[in-house]
Amino acid sequence: MSSPLLTPELLRRLEQFQLLAARRAKSSAKGERRSRARGQSVEFADYRDYVPGDDFRYLDWNLYGRLERLFLKLYEEERELPVRIFLDASESMTFGEPRKFDFARQVAAAVGYVALSGFDRVSVIPFPELAAERRLQPAGAPHLADRAARLAELAARGALRSVRGKRSAIQFFANLSALTAGGSANLNQALRRGALEARQPGVAVLLSDFLDPAGYESGLSALVARGFQVDLVQILSPEELAPVAFGDLRLVDSESGAVQEVTFGRYRMKAYQQSVQNFLQRLREFCQSRGINFFTANSNTPLEELLLKQLRKAEVWG
Amino acid sequence: MHFLAPAALAFAATIPVVVLFYLLKRKRVVKLVSSTMLWQRFLAETQASAPFQKLRKNWLLILQILLLALSVFALSRPYFAAKAKPAELRVIILDASASMQATDESPSRFEKARGEALKWVDSLAGSDQMVILLAGANAEVKQSATSEKASLRRALQACLCSDSPTRLLPALRMAESLVRDQKNAEVHLFSDGAAPELSEFESKDRPLPLIYHRVGKGSNNLGITGLDTRANPDDARQRAVYANIGNFSTNSLETEVELLLDDRLLERRPLTIPAGEASPQVFLATQSRDGVFTVRLTAKDDLAVDNQASIASLLPKPVKVLLVTRGNRFLEKALRAAADMELAVAANLTDPAAGFDFVVLDDVAPTTWPQGNVLAIHVLNTNWVETVASVEGPPIVDWRTSHPLMRYAAFDNVQVKESYTAKTPSWALSLADAPQASLILAGDLGRQRLVWIGFDILESNWPLRVSFPIFIANAVEWLNPANAKTSQLLVKAGEAFRLALGRSETSAQVTLPGGQTRTVPIDPKASEFVFGDTAKQGVYRLRIGTNDTVFCVNLLDAAESNIKPRDELQLGKYTKIRATSMQRANMEVWRTFAGLALLVLLGEWWYYHRRTV
Numbered sequence: 010m011s012s013p014l015l016t017p018e019l020l021r022r023l024e025q026f027q028l029l030a031a032r033r034a035k036s037s038a039k040g041e042r043r044s045r046a047r048g049q050s051v052e053f054a055d056y057r058d059y060v061p062g063d064d065f066r067y068l069d070w071n072l073y074g075r076l077e078r079l080f081l082k083l084y085e086e087e088r089e090l091p092v093r094i095f096l097d098a099s100e101s102m103t104f105g106e107p108r109k110f111d112f113a114r115q116v117a118a119a120v121g122y123v124a125l126s127g128f129d130r131v132s133v134i135p136f137p138e139l140a141a142e143r144r145l146q147p148a149g150a151p152h153l154a155d156r157a158a159r160l161a162e163l164a165a166r167g168a169l170r171s172v173r174g175k176r177s178a179i180q181f182f183a184n185l186s187a188l189t190a191g192g193s194a195n196l197n198q199a200l201r202r203g204a205l206e207a208r209q210p211g212v213a214v215l216l217s218d219f220l221d222p223a224g225y226e227s228g229l230s231a232l233v234a235r236g237f238q239v240d241l242v243q244i245l246s247p248e249e250l251a252p253v254a255f256g257d258l259r260l261v262d263s264e265s266g267a268v269q270e271v272t273f274g275r276y277r278m279k280a281y282q283q284s285v286q287n288f289l290q291r292l293r294e295f296c297q298s299r300g301i302n303f304f305t306a307n308s309n310t311p312l313e314e315l316l317l318k319q320l321r322k323a324e325v326w327g
Numbered sequence: 328m329h330f331l332a333p334a335a336l337a338f339a340a341t342i343p344v345v346v347l348f349y350l351l352k353r354k355r356v357v358k359l360v361s362s363t364m365l366w367q368r369f370l371a372e373t374q375a376s377a378p379f380q381k382l383r384k385n386w387l388l389i390l391q392i393l394l395l396a397l398s399v400f401a402l403s404r405p406y407f408a409a410k411a412k413p414a415e416l417r418v419i420i421l422d423a424s425a426s427m428q429a430t431d432e433s434p435s436r437f438e439k440a441r442g443e444a445l446k447w448v449d450s451l452a453g454s455d456q457m458v459i460l461l462a463g464a465n466a467e468v469k470q471s472a473t474s475e476k477a478s479l480r481r482a483l484q485a486c487l488c489s490d491s492p493t494r495l496l497p498a499l500r501m502a503e504s505l506v507r508d509q510k511n512a513e514v515h516l517f518s519d520g521a522a523p524e525l526s527e528f529e530s531k532d533r534p535l536p537l538i539y540h541r542v543g544k545g546s547n548n549l550g551i552t553g554l555d556t557r558a559n560p561d562d563a564r565q566r567a568v569y570a571n572i573g574n575f576s577t578n579s580l581e582t583e584v585e586l587l588l589d590d591r592l593l594e595r596r597p598l599t600i601p602a603g604e605a606s607p608q609v610f611l612a613t614q615s616r617d618g619v620f621t622v623r624l625t626a627k628d629d630l631a632v633d634n635q636a637s638i639a640s641l642l643p644k645p646v647k648v649l650l651v652t653r654g655n656r657f658l659e660k661a662l663r664a665a666a667d668m669e670l671a672v673a674a675n676l677t678d679p680a681a682g683f684d685f686v687v688l689d690d691v692a693p694t695t696w697p698q699g700n701v702l703a704i705h706v707l708n709t710n711w712v713e714t715v716a717s718v719e720g721p722p723i724v725d726w727r728t729s730h731p732l733m734r735y736a737a738f739d740n741v742q743v744k745e746s747y748t749a750k751t752p753s754w755a756l757s758l759a760d761a762p763q764a765s766l767i768l769a770g771d772l773g774r775q776r777l778v779w780i781g782f783d784i785l786e787s788n789w790p791l792r793v794s795f796p797i798f799i800a801n802a803v804e805w806l807n808p809a810n811a812k813t814s815q816l817l818v819k820a821g822e823a824f825r826l827a828l829g830r831s832e833t834s835a836q837v838t839l840p841g842g843q844t845r846t847v848p849i850d851p852k853a854s855e856f857v858f859g860d861t862a863k864q865g866v867y868r869l870r871i872g873t874n875d876t877v878f879c880v881n882l883l884d885a886a887e888s889n890i891k892p893r894d895e896l897q898l899g900k901y902t903k904i905r906a907t908s909m910q911r912a913n914m915e916v917w918r919t920f921a922g923l924a925l926l927v928l929l930g931e932w933w934y935y936h937r938r939t940v
Contacts, residue, residue, distance in 0.1 A: 101361035109361075220362035249361060259355040262363045270355055271369040284368045 014118040014182050015312075022317060023119055026326040027127045028090060028212055052085040089173075090211050091132065092124040093237070095203055097217030098135040099194030100263045105246020105308045110190040112308040113216040113244050118185050119316050120214050123326055125175050129211075133169035133185065136199035137192045162187055193264040196221040200228025210236035219243050219292060222265070226295060233299045240302040240325050243292065247309050250285060251278065331453065335402035342395050349388045390931040397924035401917040406453050415455040415511045416472060418502040419444050421486055422518035422542075423463035424493035425820065425864075425882050429519070429629040429890045431545030437488040440517035440542045447515060448479045458505055462498035462518075463489035464821025464862045472505070489862035490632050491821025492884040493522040499898075500528070503535055512536055519543040520893030520906070523886045529899045541906035543892035547576040549624050550633030550888030552605065554817070554881060556620055556640045558666070559611055566640055568610040570622045574600035575889040582626035586610045589618045605885075617641045619866055619877055633888045637866050637879040639816040645669050646807045649697075651676045652689035657790035658704075661799035662687065668803070685776075685806040690783050700776040700806040705747065705783040711772065712749035712779060721746050721761030721782075732769055732778065732801045733758055736794040743789075746782035755779070769805075774827055774854070776811060778802055816878040823859045824867070824878050832856075832871050840865025840880075 015023075059068060059079035069082045094117045102110035121131045139162060165187035172181045196217060203213070213232050219225050232239050252273065260269045273281070289305055296303035302323050306315050320326060330336070360366070421444060427437040444459075451457055451474060459470040459482045470482035495518065506512035514537045528535075553571030560567075574580050579601045586594045593612050600606045612620070617640065624634040645667045650659060653674060662670050671683070676693035680686050685700035692706060707715055723738045738759055748764030751757045755770030755777070768779040789795050804810055818824045831851045838844050840863055849856055849871075856871060861880045869876040882888070896904040 104361035218361065220364050222362075222364055246361065249365060254356070254358050257355040259357045260363050260366055261357060261359045263359055263361050267363060269363045269366060271366055273369060277369065280368065281365070285365055288365065 014115050014185060015122065019119070019313065019316070020122060023123050024126050026123045026321070028092060028120075028124055028129060028326045029324050053082065054085045055083040056080045057083060090124070090127070090129040091207065091209055092120065092129050092212045092214065093203060093207060094120055094131065094133045095200060095213060095215045095217070096133055096135045096188070097194055097196070098188060098190040098192075099137060100191050101194075101218055101220050102190045102244075104263065105248060107308050109218055109244045109246050109308045112306065112312075113242075114185050114188065115312050116216055116242055116244075116306075116315065117214070118182055119312070121172065121181055121185070122178055124212075125172065125178050125181065128174070130171060130173045131181070132171055134199070134203050135166060135169075135188055136196075137194045139163060139166060158189075162189060194221060195223060196225050197223055197228035200225075201231040204228075204231040204235040204237065207235060207237070211238070213237040213239045215239060215241045216244060218245055218249075220249075225292070229295070229299065229301065233301065239296075239299075240304075240320075240323075241296055242304045242306055242315070243289070244306050244308055245285075247307055250282070250307060252281065329406055331404035331406060333403055335404070336399060338399045338402060339396070341399075342392055345391050345395060346388070349385060386934060387931065390927055390934065394924050394927040394931060397920045397927060401920035401924060404917045405920070406916055415452070415513070416458070416506060416509045417447065417451070417455065418458045418460060418505055418512070418514045419447065419483075420460045420462055420495070420498045420502060420514065420516045420518070421469075421483070422493060422495065422516070422522075423461050423486060423488045424518075424521070424887060425488075425490045425632045425884070426493070426519055426521045426630060426887045426890045427542070428488050428490075428632055429543060429545070429548070430631075431543055431547065431629045431890070435488070436519055436542045440540070441483055441486065443540055443542070444483055444515070444517055445480060448476055448483065451476060451479070458502075459483060459486075460498045460501060461486050462493065462495050463487070464491035464494065466494065466498035466501050468501070487862075489821060490864040490880070490882055491862055492819065492882065492887045493518070494524075494821065495522040496524050496528055499525070499535065499537075503530065506536065507531075513538055515540060516896075517542055519890065520896055521886055521889060521891075522896070526897045526899065530902075534902065535898065537896075537898065537904050538907050539896050539904045541892050541894065543890065545576075545629055546889070546891035547578075547580075548628045548630045548633070548888060548890045549574055549576075549580050549582055549600065549626050550630065550882075550885075551622055551624065551636040552633070552883060552885040552888055553607075554622060554636045554638050554883055556638050556813075558643050560666075562611075564613065565611050566614045566620075568612060568620050568622065568638070568640075570608045570610070570636070571605055572598065572600060572608060572624065573605040573885055573888055574602060575891065576628070577602050580626060580628070582624045584608055585623040585625065586612065587621040587623065588612060588614065590621070614640060614642065617877075619879060621866075630888065630890050632864060633882045633884075635864075636881040636883060638881075639813070639866075639877045639879050641809065641813055641816075643667060644809055646685075646803060646809070647671070647683045648685060648687060648803070649673060649676070649680050649683040650687045650689065651691045651693060652687070653691060655689050655785060657795070658687070658689055658784065658799070661790075661796045662803065664796060665800055665803040684808055690785075698775070700808060702778045702780075702802050702806060704780045706779075707747065711777060712752055712768065715747050715749050716764070717745060718748050718761065718763050719745050721748065721763060721766060723759050723766060724762055726759040726767075727756065730756065730758055730769065732798065732805050734797075734801055736798040736801065738789075738794060741789045741792055741794070742787060743782045744786040748781055749779070776806055776808075778806065816876070818861055818878055818880045819884070820864050820880050820882050821862055823857050824861055824869075824880075826856045826869070826871075826876060828854055828856055828871070835869060835871040838868040838870075839863065840867065 056069065057080065059081050063081050067081050069080050072080050096113055096117050098110065102113060117133060121133065124131045139159065165184040168180065168184045229239065255273055255275065257272050258270065260271060293303050302325055304315065304319055421440055423437065427440065429436050432439040448457065454474060456472040456474050457479050458468065458472045459479060461467045461469050469486055470479055473479065502514045506514060514535060516537060517540045519542050550573055551570055552573045555569045557567050559565035568586060572584065579599060581599045583595055583597050585592060594610055598606060619637050619639050621635060621637040647669045648662060650662060650670060650672045652658065652672065659672065662668060675691065676686065676697060677695055679695055679698040681698060683699060685702065686697040687702045688704065688706045690705045696708065721743055723741055726738045727733055746766050748761060748766065749768065751765050751768060754772045755768040757765035758769055759767040766781045770777060784790055815825060832849045833851055834849055835847045835856055836844055837847060837858055847858060864880045864882055867878050867880060869878065894906050898904050
C-alpha cells in the first residue's frame, strides 16, 4: 500500500487506532459503533417481557427455568459512525513551504484511513466548490488539458463524498491527491451547508487556516448544533507565524486581492506574533466553550507528531 | 536668547522639504501573502497610498524635523546675554621651560599643558577675550587680546618648548600689566611650578588673579646641573672637567657618565646616586687643541634635555700682567705665585698697555689710563667712582663671599689704617663694606673689567693674612680676559651670547646644534655681536669673517632639573598659590544643540533600522 500522502510505516501505525466518538452513533447503517438502537450484536443491553410475535431465538431460557416467566434478551445494535472531513481548498492554503494544503491533505488521508479501518463512512468535503468558483473566472475557452483536469477533479470530489471500507483506501488516497486548491472560500457557508446536508451527525474534522475575514463562528456553531463532534486542526505556514519579508511592503491578499501597505521590521516581529497569538487564542477559546477539540499545526511540523501524539492525547482516536 | 549667526536660521527652509518627501508616496515592494488578516494591526499607522495624501503621525518624520531644527539652531549659534557682565579677559601663560619637556605626562608636559589651554580656548564665551603668553627663554606675547578662537588656537599650536630655565617672572609682570585695569580678569598659568624666582614677584596694588594649573606627576630625573673646565692645578698640561650630577627622583638611580672631547669618547664611569643627592664628578683629560668637552648621562629618565652638557675649552695661554707700582713686594710676590704668569713691572704708565691682559695700578695715578682690565689699588679715577671720601681706620664689617673674587678670602682679621670710600656705582658690586661705604668694588664698566680697592694694602695688615694671596690669585683668574672669554662661551639656554668684535663686520654665520646655518647681519658700528636665539641646547659654531668661535648652550639649572611638579607656588613673600583642579568653564550653547542633534540622528538611524531591517 504505497501512497504519496502517507508512508506505509505511518499507515501501519494508524491501523491500531480507532476514532473515539463521545456520542452514540446515530447512523441508520450497520457498523461497528455502539448505538442507542437495540438490534443484533454480541453486546448485551437489557431484558424485556416477551410479547407474542417476538423471535424465540432471543428468549432467555435460563431465566425461564428459574422464574418461569419469558424474558427477551436485548442486544445493542452496532452502527457506523459518519466521519465528515471539511477540507479548506482555498487559495490561501496554497502558501507555505511545505504547502498548507498538502499538509491538510495528509491529515485528511490519515483521519480517513483510521475511519475506514474502523468500518466508518468517510466524506471529504473540499470547499470552495470547484465548479462554482471556476465559473467566476474570466471569459475565454479554457484549455483542453485544463478542462480534462477539471473533470478529473470533479470526479474525484464526487467520489470522496462517501467512502466506506478499508478496501477503498487506495482509491480514497488517489482521489485526495487529485484535489487542487484555489479560489476564495467562505468558511461559514461551507460549514453550515455541511451541517444541513448531513443525514446523521457524526464526527466532523475541520482542516483550514481559518484566515477568513468573515469569521468562522456561525459555521462552527451550526455544526455543533447539528450534533457533530467537531475536531478542528488549524494549519498555518511558517511564514505566517514569523514573516521573513521586511521593509516597506505592499501586501496583496491572495483570496480577495485587497492591497494593503505596511512597514515592517524585525523589532515589530513580537507585535506581529502577538497578534497571531491573539487570533489563535480567540479561536481556542471559542472552541473550548463549545466542546470542540482544537489543534494548531505549523505546516512544517512532522505529521507523526500531530497524528500519533497530539490527536491521541486529545482522545480524537485511541 | 540671542543668535550670533541669525542668517543660519535660513536653513530652516529645509524642514518643509523633509515634510514634502514624506508627503510623496513611497515605493514599496509588492508581496503576495495568503491573507492580510494577520497584518491588520500594522496597516493603520503607515497606510499611504496616494501622492500628497494626508500626513500621518510618523516618528521618523518627527525625529528628522527635530534633527534639522536642532542643527539649524546650533548653526545660528544661540547664546544667553548676561546682563551687566563685562567681558572677561583671560591671560594664558604657557610655561615653555626645559622641565616642561618631561615625558612623565604623555606625550610631554608641554603638550598636555597646550591641550588644557586649548580646552580653555574652546570654552571662551562670546565676547570674552584671551591673551596667550609663552614663557620660554623670554616672555613672548603669542596672541594679543582677542575673542577669535581660531587665532588663539593657531597661536597655541605655534608655541614651541625651549631648553631654557623657567622665566615666569617677566611673563607674570606682563600679565599683571594686562589685567591691571580689568575687573573680571584671570591669569591662567600652565606650568609644573619649577620657578623659584616667583618669590621675587610682588603685586603692585592688588593680588594677581592667578590660577595655577599644575602639569606633571613624576620626578624621575637625573640631570647635569653644573659644568666647568679648568687647568688641572696639579698638572698644567691636563684639563680638569668638573660636572655636578643631581638625582631629583625619590629613588636611588644608576647611570653611566661619559666624557667626550669633540665627540670622541674619553672616559666612561658608572655611577649610583642616592635619591635627592648630587654627585660631583671630576674628569682629567689631556687636551692638545681647543675643543668641546661633552658630559653625557646614559640613563633613561623623564627629562632628556639635562642629560647632556657641553663646554668649550680653550688651551691655556700665559697671562701677561703689567704691575705699575712704586714698589710692593707683597703684591709682586702674590702675582708671581699665579700659574703661567708673565709679569712686567713699571713705575708709570704712559700708553694704554694694549699688549697686556690686565694692569695692576698700585697707588699710582698713571699718565694714561689703561684700556684693558685693571686691578686698581688706592687709585682715584672719577670715571669709575664718585663722591670719594677718605675715612680713618674703617672696620670691615661685611664682605660678599659668593663673588668669585672673594672665594676662600675672609676679611675678619684685616685692619686698615685709612681708605678711600665710594658709593657703589651702578656697574659694580661692593665686595667689602665699611659702615660708611664700600672699600672694594668689582664689576664690568663697558668692556673693561675693574677691581677697585680703596685702601693702600701696605697701610693695612692684609698682606700678612692668608686671604691676601688668595684674593690676588682670584683676581688674576677673574681679570684674565681669556677666562672671561671662556665663561662667555658657556651660555645658559635662552640667554644671549655676546662676543666683542675686534673690527667692524657686516654679517656672521651661526651653525645651530641641529645643523641649520643662520646668517646674522651685524651693524658695522657695533662693538659687540649678540646672538639671542639660544633656546635649544647644544654646540653652536659662529663664523665672523675668518674667525671661528664655538660656544655651548646648556640648561645647567638645578631648579629646572628638579622636575617634581609643585603643588604650590610662592608668589612674593606672603602669597601662596595652590594648584587648581578647575577645568574649562562654560560652554557655548550651540554645542549642546549640536550634541542633541547628533543624538537625535543616532535615534533616527536606530529607529529606521529597527523598522526595516
